[in-house]
Amino acid sequence: MLGLTAILVFITTFLAAGLAVLIGWFALHRVRANELAEDVSEHLLDESPSPGLLKNDTLSTISPWAKLLERSDFIKVMRRHLAQAGLTWSVGRVTLLMLLSASVALAIAMRFDIIPGLIAILVAGAVGALPYLYILRRRAKRFRKFEENFPDALDSLARALRAGHPFAAGMEIVAEESEQPVAAEMRQAAADGNFGTSWDQALANLAERVPLLEVNMFVSAVQMQTRSGGKLNEVLSGLAENMREAIALKGEVRALAAHGKLTGVVLTVLPIAIAVVMTLVNPSFMAVLFNHPYGKYLIAAAMACLVLAHFIIRRIVDIKV
Numbered sequence: 001m002l003g004l005t006a007i008l009v010f011i012t013t014f015l016a017a018g019l020a021v022l023i024g025w026f027a028l029h030r031v032r033a034n035e036l037a038e039d040v041s042e043h044l045l046d047e048s049p050s051p052g053l054l055k056n057d058t059l060s061t062i063s064p065w066a067k068l069l070e071r072s073d074f075i076k077v078m079r080r081h082l083a084q085a086g087l088t089w090s091v092g093r094v095t096l097l098m099l100l101s102a103s104v105a106l107a108i109a110m111r112f113d114i115i116p117g118l119i120a121i122l123v124a125g126a127v128g129a130l131p132y133l134y135i136l137r138r139r140a141k142r143f144r145k146f147e148e149n150f151p152d153a154l155d156s157l158a159r160a161l162r163a164g165h166p167f168a169a170g171m172e173i174v175a176e177e178s179e180q181p182v183a184a185e186m187r188q189a190a191a192d193g194n195f196g197t198s199w200d201q202a203l204a205n206l207a208e209r210v211p212l213l214e215v216n217m218f219v220s221a222v223q224m225q226t227r228s229g230g231k232l233n234e235v236l237s238g239l240a241e242n243m244r245e246a247i248a249l250k251g252e253v254r255a256l257a258a259h260g261k262l263t264g265v266v267l268t269v270l271p272i273a274i275a276v277v278m279t280l281v282n283p284s285f286m287a288v289l290f291n292h293p294y295g296k297y298l299i300a301a302a303m304a305c306l307v308l309a310h311f312i313i314r315r316i317v318d319i320k321v
Contacts, residue, residue, distance in 0.1 A: 078132070084209065085139035086181060094131055102128025119300040143212060146181050148247060150214050151240040153178040153186065158236040167222070167232070168194055185210055199226070214243050253319050260317030268310040271302070 079091050106124035110117075153174050160170035168190065175187035185206060192202035203219040217239060225232045279286045289295045 078135075081135055081139055084142065084211075085135050086142050086184075087135065087138060094135070097131050098128045101130060116296055116300055119304075122304075142181050143210065146185070146210060147212060147214060147243075149179050149182045150212075150218075151243040151247070153182045154218065154236045154240040154243070158233040158240070161233040161236070167199070214239075214246075257317040257319055261314060264310050264313030264317070267313070268306050271306060 075091055082089055102124040105127035106120055109120035109123050156177050157170045157174045160173045171186055171190040175183050175190055189202050189206040192205055193199045200223055203222055207215050207219045221235050
């Protein structure tokens with residue numbers, strides 16, 4: 001028994017050290033990226049890097065792990081989400097971070113007798129999914145910022161076309177004048193259209209990189225204008241105005257739904273807070289639940305119900321416009 005405990009402690013320490021190294025690498029990489037962006041913005045007055053001619057498709061620097069990742073279809077989705085989130089992390093490091101996080105969480109959860117084995121596995125899976133959830137959160141935040149700045153970019157493009165500039169030059173002007181992340185995506189689309197790719201394909205790639213309704217409307221309007229003709233600047237001005245109204249409506253709905261989300265958080269935290277207070281005030285009262293053979297299963301079921309209820313409430317108040 002002592003030997004098994006020593007082995008478990010060694011494995012937990014090793015995994016924790018590996019997790020700390022990965023977290024430190026990500027933090028250092030992010031600091032260096034921010035410093036590089038500041039230097040570029042000071043010298044070039046533009047914080048977005050120009051798109052490269054060569055793409056780096058390496059999944060991981062560890063060859064066996066890269067070959068294993070290539071067999072999974074989910075890796076393509078993760079790579080696309082990393083690009084859409086504006087992160088330069090490799091898929092191999094993210095997956096290793098997820099595995100290390102889950103392993104450390106499982107090793108820690110197995111040390112507590114009050115946690116059943118199935119619940120420990122679920123906790124490990126939830127902890128392992130945290131890096132990917134962070135990527136999805138960054139992706140949603142970047143899309144929201146893109147959605148807010150996109151109408152101004154369309155107005156700039158409409159003014160450029162009204163002044164007599166061709167569409168390609170207008171896209172470059174928008175890339176220079178717009179804010180991030182609109183500038184980076186517009187610059188990528190302009191580079192695709194100016195270096196051999198047709199504009200229809202370049203705009204289709206833009207819609208694939210930024211899967212928003214507003215971008216699809218912009219791409220459809222430009223493609224229809226190239227086929228049938230018409231005043232594209234007036235169409236873009238009308239689109240920008242409609243997008244601003246839609247953004248204002250979404251802001252009002254988000255403000256109204258914030259009360260429901262806060263209610264869900266309070267209802268989720270309140271039972272846990274009451275249990276902690278009762279344990280501190282009258283430990284013998286809660287000791288019956290902890291010491292009973294079925295107590296840990298009741299606690300695990302209560303925690304699962306709280307988490308499930310929280311996500312159900314968020315789903316109810318998440319109104320799509």
